[in-house]
Amino acid sequence: MSGGDHNPMAKASRIDPEPVVRWFTDAGRDLPWRRSRDPWLILVSELMLQQTQVARVAERLPRFLTRFPTVTACADAPSGDVIDEWKGLGYNRRAVNLHRSATIIRDEHGGAIPNELPALLALPGIGPYTARAVLAFAYELDVAVVDTNIARVLARSGGEPLTARAAQQRADDLVPEGRGWIWNQAIMEVGALCCRPKPLCDDCPVALRCLWQQNGRPDPDPAVGSAGVSTKQSRFEGSDRQGRGRLVDALRAGVVADDQLEIVMGWPHDRPRAERVAMSLLEDGLAELTAHGSWSLPT
Numbered sequence: 001m002s003g004g005d006h007n008p009m010a011k012a013s014r015i016d017p018e019p020v021v022r023w024f025t026d027a028g029r030d031l032p033w034r035r036s037r038d039p040w041l042i043l044v045s046e047l048m049l050q051q052t053q054v055a056r057v058a059e060r061l062p063r064f065l066t067r068f069p070t071v072t073a074c075a076d077a078p079s080g081d082v083i084d085e086w087k088g089l090g091y092n093r094r095a096v097n098l099h100r101s102a103t104i105i106r107d108e109h110g111g112a113i114p115n116e117l118p119a120l121l122a123l124p125g126i127g128p129y130t131a132r133a134v135l136a137f138a139y140e141l142d143v144a145v146v147d148t149n150i151a152r153v154l155a156r157s158g159g160e161p162l163t164a165r166a167a168q169q170r171a172d173d174l175v176p177e178g179r180g181w182i183w184n185q186a187i188m189e190v191g192a193l194c195c196r197p198k199p200l201c202d203d204c205p206v207a208l209r210c211l212w213q214q215n216g217r218p219d220p221d222p223a224v225g226s227a228g229v230s231t232k233q234s235r236f237e238g239s240d241r242q243g244r245g246r247l248v249d250a251l252r253a254g255v256v257a258d259d260q261l262e263i264v265m266g267w268p269h270d271r272p273r274a275e276r277v278a279m280s281l282l283e284d285g286l287a288e289l290t291a292h293g294s295w296s297l298p299t
Contacts, residue, residue, distance in 0.1 A: 015157065015209045017176045017183055023205035024186035027193065032058055034185060039113035039138035040071050046133045047098055047125070051230075052090050054192075060089060072111050074102040080297030083286060084252050092248050096285040097125025115139045128168070133184075142180035144171035149191025150184075151228030156195060156221070159211030164227035197223075243267060243277045247295070248286055256295040 028034075031054065033045040044064060048057040064085050068074040074082060079099040086095035101123040105113055113134065114120050120131035128146075135141040146154070146167050154170050155162050162170065175183055187206075194204035201207050201217070212222055223229050236242055243265040250256050250264045262274035278295065281287040288298050 015174060015206060017174070017179065017186075019205045019208075020186045020190060021179070021182055024182065024189050028185065028189045029054075029193075032061055033137070037138055037140065039115075039134060040069075041065060042134055042138040043101075043113060043130070044068075044098065046130050046137075047094050048089055050091065050094065050130075056088065068102075070111070071102045071105045071113065074099060075106040078297075078299050079285060080299055083248065083297055087249065087252055092245070092286055093284055094125060097123075100124040100285075101126060113138070115141070117143070136180045136184045140181045142175050142177060144168065144175045144180075145184050145188070146171050146228050147188060147191075148228060148230040149188050149195070151191075151226055152197075152223040153187055153191045153195045153206060155223040155226035155229065156199070156212040157206055157210040158222070159215065160222050161224075161226035162228075167227045195223075240273075240277050240280075243274070244281055244286075247278060247281060248297075251287060251295060251297045254296075255290065258293050258295065261295070 033042060036042065041061075045057060045061055048061060048064075067085055068077065068082065077099075079096055082099045083092055083095045086092055089095075104123060105111060109119070114123075115135065115138075117131055117135065120126055120134055121128070123131075132143045132145045133147075135143045136145055150171060151162070151167055154167050158170065174187070190204060190206055194200050195206070199217075201210070201213050204210070204213075207213050212218075246265050247256065247261070256264055261278055262268050262271050265274045265277065267274050278287065282289065285298060287295050290296055
Protein backbone atom coordinates (compact mmCIF):
# COMPACT_ATOMS: atom_id res chain seq x y z
CA MET A 1 0.00 0.00 0.00
CA SER A 2 1.86 3.02 -1.22
CA GLY A 3 0.96 6.39 -2.59
CA GLY A 4 1.01 10.08 -1.91
CA ASP A 5 -0.59 12.26 0.74
CA HIS A 6 -4.10 11.40 -0.50
CA ASN A 7 -3.66 8.04 1.20
CA PRO A 8 -4.89 8.38 4.82
CA MET A 9 -2.26 5.83 5.87
CA ALA A 10 0.63 7.51 4.06
CA LYS A 11 1.92 9.32 7.13
CA ALA A 12 1.97 6.11 9.14
CA SER A 13 3.60 4.28 6.26
CA ARG A 14 6.63 6.52 6.56
CA ILE A 15 7.55 5.31 10.04
CA ASP A 16 11.23 6.01 10.55
CA PRO A 17 12.89 2.67 11.29
CA GLU A 18 15.87 4.19 13.11
CA PRO A 19 14.11 5.08 16.40
CA VAL A 20 12.39 1.71 16.40
CA VAL A 21 15.62 -0.20 15.84
CA ARG A 22 17.45 1.89 18.45
CA TRP A 23 14.67 1.23 20.94
CA PHE A 24 14.84 -2.50 20.22
CA THR A 25 18.62 -2.54 20.64
CA ASP A 26 18.17 -1.05 24.12
CA ALA A 27 14.89 -2.60 25.25
CA GLY A 28 14.50 -5.86 23.30
CA ARG A 29 14.42 -9.07 25.28
CA ASP A 30 17.27 -11.56 25.06
CA LEU A 31 15.44 -14.62 23.72
CA PRO A 32 17.09 -17.89 22.62
CA TRP A 33 15.74 -17.79 19.06
CA ARG A 34 17.16 -14.28 18.59
CA ARG A 35 20.68 -15.62 19.13
CA SER A 36 20.44 -18.13 16.30
CA ARG A 37 19.99 -18.24 12.55
CA ASP A 38 19.57 -22.03 12.47
CA PRO A 39 16.48 -22.62 10.29
CA TRP A 40 15.44 -25.70 12.29
CA LEU A 41 15.63 -23.86 15.60
CA ILE A 42 13.69 -20.95 14.12
CA LEU A 43 10.99 -23.20 12.67
CA VAL A 44 10.55 -25.11 15.92
CA SER A 45 10.48 -21.96 18.04
CA GLU A 46 7.96 -20.25 15.78
CA LEU A 47 5.59 -23.22 15.95
CA MET A 48 5.98 -23.35 19.72
CA LEU A 49 5.30 -19.63 20.08
CA GLN A 50 1.87 -19.85 18.48
CA GLN A 51 -0.37 -19.07 21.46
CA THR A 52 2.18 -20.31 24.00
CA GLN A 53 3.84 -17.95 26.46
CA VAL A 54 7.33 -16.77 25.59
CA ALA A 55 8.75 -17.81 28.95
CA ARG A 56 7.50 -21.37 28.54
CA VAL A 57 8.94 -21.66 25.03
CA ALA A 58 12.29 -20.28 26.19
CA GLU A 59 12.34 -22.98 28.86
CA ARG A 60 11.24 -25.88 26.67
CA LEU A 61 13.01 -25.16 23.39
CA PRO A 62 16.47 -26.38 24.52
CA ARG A 63 15.02 -29.66 25.77
CA PHE A 64 13.15 -30.26 22.52
CA LEU A 65 16.27 -29.55 20.46
CA THR A 66 18.35 -31.87 22.62
CA ARG A 67 15.94 -34.67 21.76
CA PHE A 68 15.47 -33.62 18.11
CA PRO A 69 18.56 -31.56 17.20
CA THR A 70 17.99 -31.66 13.44
CA VAL A 71 15.25 -32.00 10.86
CA THR A 72 16.38 -35.55 10.15
CA ALA A 73 16.41 -36.52 13.83
CA CYS A 74 12.81 -35.38 14.10
CA ALA A 75 11.73 -37.05 10.86
CA ASP A 76 13.39 -40.34 11.83
CA ALA A 77 11.60 -40.49 15.19
CA PRO A 78 8.03 -41.76 15.59
CA SER A 79 5.52 -38.94 15.56
CA GLY A 80 4.42 -40.12 19.02
CA ASP A 81 7.83 -39.11 20.38
CA VAL A 82 7.38 -35.58 19.07
CA ILE A 83 3.87 -35.41 20.55
CA ASP A 84 5.29 -36.64 23.86
CA GLU A 85 7.91 -33.88 23.91
CA TRP A 86 5.27 -31.27 23.09
CA LYS A 87 3.59 -31.66 26.48
CA GLY A 88 2.68 -28.32 28.01
CA LEU A 89 3.12 -26.41 24.75
CA GLY A 90 -0.53 -26.46 23.69
CA TYR A 91 -2.18 -27.39 20.40
CA ASN A 92 -0.76 -30.90 20.04
CA ARG A 93 -1.67 -30.89 16.35
CA ARG A 94 1.31 -28.59 15.82
CA ALA A 95 3.61 -31.41 16.91
CA VAL A 96 2.10 -33.68 14.27
CA ASN A 97 2.51 -30.99 11.60
CA LEU A 98 6.10 -30.39 12.66
CA HIS A 99 6.89 -34.09 12.31
CA ARG A 100 5.15 -34.28 8.93
CA SER A 101 7.02 -31.18 7.75
CA ALA A 102 10.33 -32.60 8.93
CA THR A 103 9.63 -35.80 7.00
CA ILE A 104 8.93 -33.87 3.80
CA ILE A 105 12.01 -31.70 4.28
CA ARG A 106 14.15 -34.81 4.79
CA ASP A 107 12.69 -36.67 1.82
CA GLU A 108 12.17 -33.86 -0.69
CA HIS A 109 14.67 -31.16 0.29
CA GLY A 110 17.65 -33.19 1.45
CA GLY A 111 17.10 -32.18 5.06
CA ALA A 112 17.54 -28.47 4.33
CA ILE A 113 14.64 -26.22 5.28
CA PRO A 114 13.56 -24.33 2.13
CA ASN A 115 14.43 -20.66 1.75
CA GLU A 116 11.61 -19.85 -0.66
CA LEU A 117 8.07 -18.90 0.31
CA PRO A 118 6.13 -21.34 -1.92
CA ALA A 119 8.12 -24.34 -0.72
CA LEU A 120 7.60 -23.37 2.92
CA LEU A 121 3.88 -22.78 2.44
CA ALA A 122 3.58 -26.26 0.95
CA LEU A 123 4.60 -27.83 4.27
CA PRO A 124 1.85 -29.12 6.61
CA GLY A 125 0.69 -26.53 9.11
CA ILE A 126 3.03 -23.82 7.84
CA GLY A 127 1.05 -20.66 7.15
CA PRO A 128 2.09 -17.25 5.82
CA TYR A 129 3.38 -15.98 9.15
CA THR A 130 5.55 -19.00 9.98
CA ALA A 131 6.91 -19.24 6.43
CA ARG A 132 7.86 -15.57 6.39
CA ALA A 133 9.33 -15.81 9.88
CA VAL A 134 11.70 -18.55 8.71
CA LEU A 135 12.76 -16.40 5.75
CA ALA A 136 13.26 -13.28 7.89
CA PHE A 137 14.74 -14.77 11.04
CA ALA A 138 16.74 -17.72 9.69
CA TYR A 139 17.73 -16.51 6.23
CA GLU A 140 17.63 -12.75 7.00
CA LEU A 141 15.64 -11.95 3.87
CA ASP A 142 13.78 -8.67 3.47
CA VAL A 143 10.30 -10.10 3.93
CA ALA A 144 7.71 -8.82 6.39
CA VAL A 145 6.03 -10.95 9.01
CA VAL A 146 2.63 -10.16 10.50
CA ASP A 147 1.80 -11.73 13.84
CA THR A 148 -0.77 -10.51 16.36
CA ASN A 149 1.71 -8.04 17.90
CA ILE A 150 2.72 -6.50 14.59
CA ALA A 151 -0.90 -6.45 13.43
CA ARG A 152 -1.83 -4.22 16.37
CA VAL A 153 0.98 -1.80 15.55
CA LEU A 154 -0.04 -1.67 11.90
CA ALA A 155 -3.72 -1.03 12.59
CA ARG A 156 -3.19 1.57 15.28
CA SER A 157 -0.41 3.45 13.55
CA GLY A 158 -2.54 3.59 10.41
CA GLY A 159 -5.60 4.63 12.38
CA GLU A 160 -7.95 2.02 10.93
CA PRO A 161 -8.60 -1.73 10.90
CA LEU A 162 -6.87 -3.62 8.11
CA THR A 163 -7.76 -6.55 5.92
CA ALA A 164 -5.22 -9.37 5.80
CA ARG A 165 -4.03 -8.21 2.39
CA ALA A 166 -3.70 -4.58 3.49
CA ALA A 167 -1.84 -5.56 6.66
CA GLN A 168 0.68 -7.63 4.71
CA GLN A 169 1.15 -4.90 2.12
CA ARG A 170 1.71 -2.27 4.78
CA ALA A 171 4.17 -4.54 6.59
CA ASP A 172 6.00 -5.15 3.30
CA ASP A 173 6.26 -1.41 2.67
CA LEU A 174 7.87 -0.81 6.06
CA VAL A 175 10.80 -3.25 5.78
CA PRO A 176 14.05 -1.25 5.36
CA GLU A 177 16.29 -2.69 2.68
CA GLY A 178 18.91 -5.08 3.98
CA ARG A 179 17.52 -5.00 7.52
CA GLY A 180 14.71 -7.53 7.44
CA TRP A 181 15.85 -9.46 10.52
CA ILE A 182 16.22 -6.57 12.94
CA TRP A 183 13.23 -4.64 11.64
CA ASN A 184 10.83 -7.55 12.06
CA GLN A 185 12.22 -8.30 15.50
CA ALA A 186 11.96 -4.65 16.49
CA ILE A 187 8.41 -3.98 15.31
CA MET A 188 7.26 -7.28 16.81
CA GLU A 189 8.80 -6.28 20.14
CA VAL A 190 7.00 -2.94 19.98
CA GLY A 191 3.74 -4.85 19.77
CA ALA A 192 4.71 -7.23 22.56
CA LEU A 193 5.99 -4.64 25.04
CA CYS A 194 4.33 -1.34 24.12
CA CYS A 195 1.43 -1.69 21.69
CA ARG A 196 -0.26 -4.26 23.87
CA PRO A 197 -4.02 -4.85 24.07
CA LYS A 198 -3.85 -2.17 26.78
CA PRO A 199 -1.19 0.03 25.14
CA LEU A 200 1.74 1.73 26.86
CA CYS A 201 2.05 4.62 24.42
CA ASP A 202 4.46 6.67 26.56
CA ASP A 203 7.12 4.00 26.03
CA CYS A 204 6.43 3.36 22.34
CA PRO A 205 8.96 4.38 19.67
CA VAL A 206 6.17 4.45 17.07
CA ALA A 207 3.93 6.85 19.02
CA LEU A 208 5.03 9.97 17.10
CA ARG A 209 3.87 8.35 13.83
CA CYS A 210 0.78 6.66 15.23
CA LEU A 211 -2.45 8.17 13.91
CA TRP A 212 -4.55 6.54 16.61
CA GLN A 213 -2.34 8.00 19.35
CA GLN A 214 -2.21 11.43 17.70
CA ASN A 215 -6.02 11.53 17.53
CA GLY A 216 -6.37 10.81 21.24
CA ARG A 217 -6.87 7.04 20.99
CA PRO A 218 -10.58 7.25 20.13
CA ASP A 219 -12.99 4.33 20.29
CA PRO A 220 -13.17 1.94 18.64
CA ASP A 221 -9.59 0.77 18.87
CA PRO A 222 -8.60 0.09 15.23
CA ALA A 223 -6.76 -3.04 16.32
CA VAL A 224 -10.01 -4.67 17.45
CA GLY A 225 -11.27 -6.75 14.56
CA SER A 226 -8.26 -5.98 12.38
CA ALA A 227 -6.78 -8.90 10.46
CA GLY A 228 -4.15 -10.83 12.36
CA VAL A 229 -5.06 -9.49 15.81
CA SER A 230 -5.91 -12.41 18.06
CA THR A 231 -9.24 -12.61 19.84
CA LYS A 232 -10.37 -14.43 22.94
CA GLN A 233 -10.71 -18.16 22.51
CA SER A 234 -13.88 -20.05 23.19
CA ARG A 235 -14.38 -21.47 26.67
CA PHE A 236 -11.91 -24.30 27.40
CA GLU A 237 -13.45 -25.78 30.55
CA GLY A 238 -15.76 -28.61 29.54
CA SER A 239 -14.92 -28.29 25.83
CA ASP A 240 -13.95 -30.99 23.36
CA ARG A 241 -10.49 -29.40 23.34
CA GLN A 242 -10.15 -30.14 27.03
CA GLY A 243 -11.12 -33.77 26.51
CA ARG A 244 -8.67 -34.09 23.63
CA GLY A 245 -5.89 -32.68 25.78
CA ARG A 246 -6.68 -35.02 28.66
CA LEU A 247 -6.55 -38.06 26.41
CA VAL A 248 -3.26 -37.04 24.78
CA ASP A 249 -1.74 -36.42 28.23
CA ALA A 250 -2.90 -39.87 29.34
CA LEU A 251 -1.39 -41.42 26.21
CA ARG A 252 1.93 -39.76 27.01
CA ALA A 253 1.94 -41.84 30.18
CA GLY A 254 1.04 -45.09 28.42
CA VAL A 255 -1.63 -47.09 26.65
CA VAL A 256 -5.27 -46.31 27.48
CA ALA A 257 -7.81 -49.13 27.40
CA ASP A 258 -10.81 -48.44 25.23
CA ASP A 259 -13.23 -48.88 28.12
CA GLN A 260 -11.39 -46.12 30.01
CA LEU A 261 -11.80 -43.44 27.34
CA GLU A 262 -14.72 -41.59 28.90
CA ILE A 263 -13.13 -41.64 32.35
CA VAL A 264 -9.75 -40.38 31.13
CA MET A 265 -11.41 -37.61 29.12
CA GLY A 266 -13.50 -36.43 32.07
CA TRP A 267 -16.90 -37.52 30.73
CA PRO A 268 -17.61 -40.72 32.70
CA HIS A 269 -21.27 -40.79 31.68
CA ASP A 270 -20.92 -39.73 28.05
CA ARG A 271 -19.44 -42.59 26.04
CA PRO A 272 -20.66 -41.30 22.65
CA ARG A 273 -18.88 -37.97 23.14
CA ALA A 274 -15.69 -39.67 24.27
CA GLU A 275 -15.72 -41.93 21.21
CA ARG A 276 -16.39 -39.02 18.84
CA VAL A 277 -13.58 -36.88 20.25
CA ALA A 278 -11.16 -39.81 20.40
CA MET A 279 -11.83 -40.50 16.73
CA SER A 280 -10.95 -36.88 15.94
CA LEU A 281 -7.54 -37.50 17.51
CA LEU A 282 -7.18 -40.58 15.36
CA GLU A 283 -7.98 -38.57 12.23
CA ASP A 284 -5.51 -35.84 13.21
CA GLY A 285 -2.64 -38.29 13.70
CA LEU A 286 -2.48 -37.72 17.46
CA ALA A 287 -3.49 -41.23 18.50
CA GLU A 288 -3.82 -44.73 17.14
CA LEU A 289 -5.66 -47.91 17.99
CA THR A 290 -3.50 -50.88 18.91
CA ALA A 291 -4.08 -54.42 17.68
CA HIS A 292 -5.74 -55.12 21.04
CA GLY A 293 -8.19 -52.23 20.70
CA SER A 294 -6.45 -49.90 23.13
CA TRP A 295 -5.31 -46.35 22.43
CA SER A 296 -1.72 -45.13 22.19
CA LEU A 297 0.40 -42.34 20.77
CA PRO A 298 1.40 -42.97 17.12
CA THR A 299 4.38 -45.26 16.70
